[in-house]
Every structure is written in C-alpha cells, then in structure tokens.
Amino acid sequence: MVQTLDMLPETPSQTAGPYVHIGCIPTFAGVEGVYPEDLGRSPVQTGAKGQIITVRGLVLDGTGWAMRDAMLESWQPDAAGLFPGQPGCDPNVSGFCRFAADKTSGEFTLRTVKPGAVRNRDGVLQAPHISLWIVARGINTGLQTRIYFEDEDNGSDPLLLRIEQRPRAETLIARKTAQAEYRFDVRLQGAGETVFLDI
Secondary structure, eight states: OOOOOOSSOOOOOOOOOTTHHHHHOTTTTTOOSSSSSOTTSOSBOTTOOSOEEEEEEEEEOTTSOBOTTOEEEEEOOOTTSOOTTSTTOOTTBOOEEEEEOOTTTOEEEEEEEOOOOEEOTTSOEEOSEEEEEEEOTTOSSOEEEEEEETTSOOTTOHHHHTOSSGGGGGGGEEEEEETTEEEOOEEOSSTTOOOOBOO
16 A cells, blocks of 8 residues: 655654644643634534544553653544535534643543544545544654544445455454443554554
C-alpha cells in the first residue's frame, strides 16, 4: 500500500516537542486567556442527533509505556454520515475535536456522537469510523489512523479490505466495554502495532 511520491519532495519533519500543547490547547497546558476555550474542545454541542458515546484509550510506545504527552485530533461525520457543510448535516456536530492524554495516567477520552456510514464519491459505503491524528514528543510526523467499532458491519469497508495482513485490521477496531462506551488503544510499534495510514 506504499504510494509513490513522484511530484514534490516531502518537507522535512521534526518532533512535535514539549510545546505542542501550549500552541494547540493552551488552557489544557495551564496557559489561560489565549482563547475563551481551547479550539476543538468538543465535536458535539447540546442537541446533537444520534447516540452519544465515549471512547477511551492509551497511546503506547514500543515498550508498552503510556505516552502521557500525546495530543490527538479527531474528525468524523454526524450520526447520518454527513459532514459539516453537506445538505442535511446536523448543525450541532462539528465533527472536529482536539484533546490530550491525561497528564498522570496517559488515558485519553473522546466524548462524541457515534458516526454514521459515509458514502464515497464513487458510491461505495464506508463503515462508521472516526479519523484520528496523533502527535507527541518523539513522533516526527503526525500519525493518521482510524477508529472503527466492533458492533458495526465492517466487512465491506474499502480501507479495511486493503489491509493485506488481515489480523492487523483488528488494530483499528474499538471494543465495546459498556453501553455507549468503547476502548481503543494505539500501539506505536511492536506486537499489536496499530495500522497507520500514509495520507
């Protein structure tokens, strides 16, 4: 699934460093007054249609250590599979959230609406999923992945079907832990390494 880059050379990257929280989520970092509230604090507002769910997880390094300085962004459609700006979309779902791992435990929490299936431009239906972007110290380029749900029909999702090593597709599946609650751990390397996307 490696794509050839034959147009322009890739810009050199560097680690996000310890300052990413100050620039992106200053209130979380203890810097007050930059914004009324940190941008992307929640992907939903009161009145959002659909089932409100909570996804919890850890970003784990190759030794299994939780990366307590991880920052994540999520993008998703509303419960009907529509993105902001599309006709009929839910005005109470922005679909974007920026959040951080807990400074002590390393666990992240995403409270959002469960997304609906999205139809590609060619009409193919994608299984309900949330796109995830991850940065932290030591990660030179933000990592892209997806969260799918074990209680949805993922069998015909075009991205999951492209994963040649079938057991690795399981690393993209969030497990249900309670009513409207899911667990999704991200493993950066080693056994059970999460599938990352070259976007």
